Amino acid sequence: MSYAYYPGCATHGLSKDVDVATRKVFETLGLKLEEVKDWNCCGGGFLDEYDEIGHIALNLRNLSIVEKMGQTKMVTPCSVCLHSHRLATFKYKENKDLRKEAEKRMKGTSINYQGKATAEHIVWVLVRDVGVEKIKEKVKRPLTGLRVASYYGCQMLRPEEIMGFESAYKPHSMEDLIAATGATPVPFVMNKACCGFPLMGSNPKVGIKLAFNVLKSAKDQQADIMVHPCSLCHLQLDSLQTRIMSEFNVNWTMPAIYITQLLGLAFGFSPEELGLGKYATEVLRTKGVI
Structure with a gap:
């Protein structure tokens, strides 16, 4: 296909x-x-x-x-x-x-x-055209014990009449893919909130605050790592994380990786092959995933 x-x-x-x-x-x-x-x-x-x-x-x-x-x-x-x-x-x-x-x-x-x-x-193709069961068949490294916060963001689901794949209020595609790897999906309050990226050009202070709110919401639910479905959320939640943590003077991190990076780990690829950053690699090593 x-x-x-x-x-x-x-x-x-x-x-x-x-x-x-x-x-x-x-x-x-x-x-x-x-x-x-x-x-x-x-x-x-x-x-x-x-x-x-x-x-x-x-x-x-x-x-x-x-x-x-x-x-x-x-x-x-x-x-x-x-x-x-x-x-x-x-x-x-x-x-x-x-x-x-x-x-x-x-x-x-x-x-x-x-x-x-x-x-x-x-994500739609993976869930609908491939199917969770086939994805499970490809898992070589089960991510058992890893608590993964499933983040949708604000663009993938809404407006529902235009996006149309699943409910904007009770989506489950990301959780389905996370569970297929053997990891535990972790729901959190701000999993459909904006990451703040659209504001980084006009009001970066507010943009950073929105990103922090999302990361903290996942951290409050004891997630080990966050998975998202957007290249721009990736820039905001992953690439800017050091800046975000410094801005709010906290000593914790919430590694944010793309959904196919999580699937790639389960399929047996190394963090280096998938381009994972330091924060994510440290958590995966601590949890015994790699």
Whole structure:
């Protein structure tokens, strides 16, 4: 089985470890990822507010390329990219005025979206197309005894009518994947709250505070580690963790890793192969996982 693959800007850049782990996990499961040729930035989180028509056109360009590749599913590891593409296609299909304006903008370009290709999260593909039982069959290193906080963030689930995979109030896809590795899923109050990344350009103080709130909420439930589904959450919760802990003068950490990094560990890959950082590696060693 093959899928068109849209990594997105963050996954190709500062969150490269997300890309590496995702490719390893999909290969292990016998799935082929065919990167979308000449893909462009989706503009998620900002362009739709400044140029709604431009946002629609940019996202439809990626999906039109997917259709030319002979694919109908474009999978992405980034919740913001997922939300951006699904929001654009929803507006294009449901709002005739926006569709008319978008078609004017796209006239004379290579964009020829037929409405067949859709954006999907890799978590959805793993849960629905692969299935938890097949994932369990690939586990070589059960993560027994590891308490894993399951974080969804604010973009993967809402609005429910656009995202559509599972309930925005009682999701379970992340917990299902965590449990498949042998680890214990740990629910926590702020598992669907914003990580603060969208504010880092305009109000970093508040952005850091939001990230701290999420990490502390998981820590309060005695989680050993947090797993998330977004390349931008990865930058906020993992890459900035030293800064976050220093800002609030605390002496604990809450390692945050991407969902395919957790699956990769269970499949037998080393922390180095998956690009795991110091904090995560220390916890895994302490818990006897590696």
